[in-house]
Amino acid sequence: MALRDFKIFRGDKNGGTMADYSTEVDKGMVVLDVIHRIQAEKAGDLAVRWNCKAGKCGSCSVEINGKPKLACMTRMNEYGEDETISIRPIKTFPIMKDLVADVSWNYEQNKKIIPLQPDPTKKDKKGNYIMMQEDVDRVQEFRKCIECYLCQNVCHVLRDHDKKDQFIGPRFMIRLASLEMHPLDTADRIPATKNDYGSGLCNITRCCTDVCPEHIQITDNAIIPMKERVVDRYYDPIARLFKKLFSKNNQ
Amino acid sequence: MDRFKYLGQLVNINEIKTVEHDVIVLGAGGAGLRAAIECSMQGLSTGLVCKSLLGKAHTVMAEGGVAASLGNSDDRDHWKVHFRDTMRGGKFLNNWRMAELHAKQAPDRVRELEEWGAVFDRTKTGLINQRNFGGHRYPRLAHVGDRTGLEIIRTLQDRGVHQGIEVYMECTGLDLLKDGDKIAGMVAMWRETGEFIIFRCKAVILATGGGGKAWKITSNSWEYTGDGYGMAYEAGAELMDMEFTQFHPTGMVWPPSVRGTLVTEGVRGEGGILVNSENERFMYDNIPERFAPETADTEAEAERWLDGDKGARRPPELLTRDVVARAIRREVKAGRGSPHGGAFLDIASRRSAEDIKKKLPSMYHQFKVLAELDITKEAMEVGPTLHYFMGGVRVDADSQMTRVPGLFACGECAAGVHGANRLGGNSLSDLLVCGKLAGSGAVDYIKSTATPNLNNEQVKYIIRSATNILNRESGENPYLIHEKLQDLMQSNVGIVRTDELLSEGIDGVMDLWKSFQSVKADGASQFNPGWHQAIALRNLLITSEAVARAARIREESRGAHTRVDFEGERDEWLQYNVVLSKNADGTMNAERVHREAPGKELERIANLSIEELEAEVRQERGVE
Numbered sequence: 001m002a003l004r005d006f007k008i009f010r011g012d013k014n015g016g017t018m019a020d021y022s023t024e025v026d027k028g029m030v031v032l033d034v035i036h037r038i039q040a041e042k043a044g045d046l047a048v049r050w051n052c053k054a055g056k057c058g059s060c061s062v063e064i065n066g067k068p069k070l071a072c073m074t075r076m077n078e079y080g081e082d083e084t085i086s087i088r089p090i091k092t093f094p095i096m097k098d099l100v101a102d103v104s105w106n107y108e109q110n111k112k113i114i115p116l117q118p119d120p121t122k123k124d125k126k127g128n129y130i131m132m133q134e135d136v137d138r139v140q141e142f143r144k145c146i147e148c149y150l151c152q153n154v155c156h157v158l159r160d161h162d163k164k165d166q167f168i169g170p171r172f173m174i175r176l177a178s179l180e181m182h183p184l185d186t187a188d189r190i191p192a193t194k195n196d197y198g199s200g201l202c203n204i205t206r207c208c209t210d211v212c213p214e215h216i217q218i219t220d221n222a223i224i225p226m227k228e229r230v231v232d233r234y235y236d237p238i239a240r241l242f243k244k245l246f247s248k249n250n251q
Numbered sequence: 252m253d254r255f256k257y258l259g260q261l262v263n264i265n266e267i268k269t270v271e272h273d274v275i276v277l278g279a280g281g282a283g284l285r286a287a288i289e290c291s292m293q294g295l296s297t298g299l300v301c302k303s304l305l306g307k308a309h310t311v312m313a314e315g316g317v318a319a320s321l322g323n324s325d326d327r328d329h330w331k332v333h334f335r336d337t338m339r340g341g342k343f344l345n346n347w348r349m350a351e352l353h354a355k356q357a358p359d360r361v362r363e364l365e366e367w368g369a370v371f372d373r374t375k376t377g378l379i380n381q382r383n384f385g386g387h388r389y390p391r392l393a394h395v396g397d398r399t400g401l402e403i404i405r406t407l408q409d410r411g412v413h414q415g416i417e418v419y420m421e422c423t424g425l426d427l428l429k430d431g432d433k434i435a436g437m438v439a440m441w442r443e444t445g446e447f448i449i450f451r452c453k454a455v456i457l458a459t460g461g462g463g464k465a466w467k468i469t470s471n472s473w474e475y476t477g478d479g480y481g482m483a484y485e486a487g488a489e490l491m492d493m494e495f496t497q498f499h500p501t502g503m504v505w506p507p508s509v510r511g512t513l514v515t516e517g518v519r520g521e522g523g524i525l526v527n528s529e530n531e532r533f534m535y536d537n538i539p540e541r542f543a544p545e546t547a548d549t550e551a552e553a554e555r556w557l558d559g560d561k562g563a564r565r566p567p568e569l570l571t572r573d574v575v576a577r578a579i580r581r582e583v584k585a586g587r588g589s590p591h592g593g594a595f596l597d598i599a600s601r602r603s604a605e606d607i608k609k610k611l612p613s614m615y616h617q618f619k620v621l622a623e624l625d626i627t628k629e630a631m632e633v634g635p636t637l638h639y640f641m642g643g644v645r646v647d648a649d650s651q652m653t654r655v656p657g658l659f660a661c662g663e664c665a666a667g668v669h670g671a672n673r674l675g676g677n678s679l680s681d682l683l684v685c686g687k688l689a690g691s692g693a694v695d696y697i698k699s700t701a702t703p704n705l706n707n708e709q710v711k712y713i714i715r716s717a718t719n720i721l722n723r724e725s726g727e728n729p730y731l732i733h734e735k736l737q738d739l740m741q742s743n744v745g746i747v748r749t750d751e752l753l754s755e756g757i758d759g760v761m762d763l764w765k766s767f768q769s770v771k772a773d774g775a776s777q778f779n780p781g782w783h784q785a786i787a788l789r790n791l792l793i794t795s796e797a798v799a800r801a802a803r804i805r806e807e808s809r810g811a812h813t814r815v816d817f818e819g820e821r822d823e824w825l826q827y828n829v830v831l832s833k834n835a836d837g838t839m840n841a842e843r844v845h846r847e848a849p850g851k852e853l854e855r856i857a858n859l860s861i862e863e864l865e866a867e868v869r870q871e872r873g874v875e
Binding site for chain 1: 323418505782
């Protein structure tokens, strides 16, 4: 339909440049379609990560004109007809090649999280767990996460301060919350949330919530309640006194 | 000489890293993950190799649900009814034993997911909720809105990670290694660096899914290149039932760039109807004889069913996928299609906007963003899209082992459970049930197997085949060969087939094999999609040739395989599977192979009328 101009990052961990491409854009195309067209016509070795092309797998996270987005769900008609569109890999993680970033750090964080420990007494006689829908609505919201890591990408603690060794990031705060609020769960993750997962480092700027393609209320529904649980356990003076007096096991 | 040329440099084969495991699982969708969890739970050192990042495999795209006769939403359900539905959906060509194991074990596999953290939608009494789907007698699909696949893959992924499975992400399996006739390992390539890695192991479980990327209009992503089919075939295993490729009736048809993207059957399960441009519910004119006694023949009855009347029969929109796909194609051919060449799928006039957003949130989102259409207000345009392979690697039902000792296959990659047509919801249950079976199969096999030896000549051959693509001075563009293949399969090996079309199709594939001999990828070895595409072409070509040859041999129409020149099911053909394997001279052998006779009891159950079976289940429960 119309010839459009693009700037796409070409390079690897040693650096690179924004290369110029122009290609025809048809009605209904998304940014990922354009990348594929450039790949097929002009740059066979242009690296991009993608899978489902329908916003379900969270593979194609990139920064389009500076905004972190899924390339498969960003329509070309969101941009002006004369606008040059620049596409870069997500910034917070090391570049592998072109638009592909090394997100393996995230998989390491997941390993740290204490898994679900279901309460066997919540089974009926036939062995089915009983959970009411209203008790799992919140957990289901968190489980919509497609692990695109856009929230990790915009988190100041990770992006600007690079405290990857201290904070697991918003994606894993919602994973934690989904376990802590799970009606069957019996594990205690509050000490680890404070000490190992670094919940205190988040200063609630809500950038993660803004970029979530699944519209999960990361800050309000997951991070703040998790922070509150930590505060209740460690900093509430009355609760601390109560625990000291009546519990032998708590410190 | 243990050295080979790689991008202008000589590389010593002994410098390639070799990793040892008891078992390597190739593919990290639901089947691969479930198999790996089983191996690891039973104490094996388990490596899981996948082309994408962990958690991005096709399972994530499954929407509607996982079929299991839990009986939560209709207590009449029983494994026997699920088994009967599956056999009828598969037009009785299913492997009887596999269909039995699948129906019997699915409920436990679903409950186990809950133990591992899955959170399904609930019934009013707090049990796992189940929804209606095509071909299933009762509401049987445990689901989470329309993102059930995501829930399953995430649950398995988290379970696997905590169990100590070693995951090799963005690593492409190239070919299998053998020690005599037994499996000895696999050579793979890191997509990031282009470096090779050798796995030495006693067993390999293939869980690579299907090969839909050979078609132009498909719901499958780049990953679906038939890698497991190609690797198993090259290693001496057989492929079976490859002619049965499922065209899902409802893929998006507009805009062109998303043509083929899946629209869940859940839309119809929630009451969605199909109409043509004349606003007729055309499915009423397309009810096959076999299903007529169990299908509503008036809109009034279909409405009663939707409102929960257990005496009413189900609407014809919920007939099996093969039937619905052909009906849509017929409407379009007859000039009664939608503006972009599909049919209208209407949920807007059937359910409230609030219900639609609650039950089908990702469909709402998908159409809103990709087609700028509000499905709570307007009808969707949908048409058939290549979705699933019923056929695949031929395996033993109980162990999932191929005829190559130590080589296993499960999930979409394997043949058997679904026969000539798969019911919606049965793939998620298949991958859980058969993934576990393959895992235990490998555990049993490994107990009595010595550590195999690796053969350097095999390793070199595999690596040369891959590096030649980069080393050539000039040659054919892999993207163009792929595009030609997709056009060919779309036009010649599509929903409707004839001997002439298929013969042309086979000739066309043979020509593309010649082009493939000189395929050339530009650029370096690091994360080079052109090179990766070229490597995948071999598997796509094996897959395509197998489908076309099998389709030409089967001279009848059954399930997903429709031959215009041989209409209707032919009883004679019920006795055979088409099996494909590699001849000593490198050509593909395709032959009819007699099926095993079914067990008497299974045959009896499958052939009971639904009333008889329901009475039997009632009686059995009464006795209990």
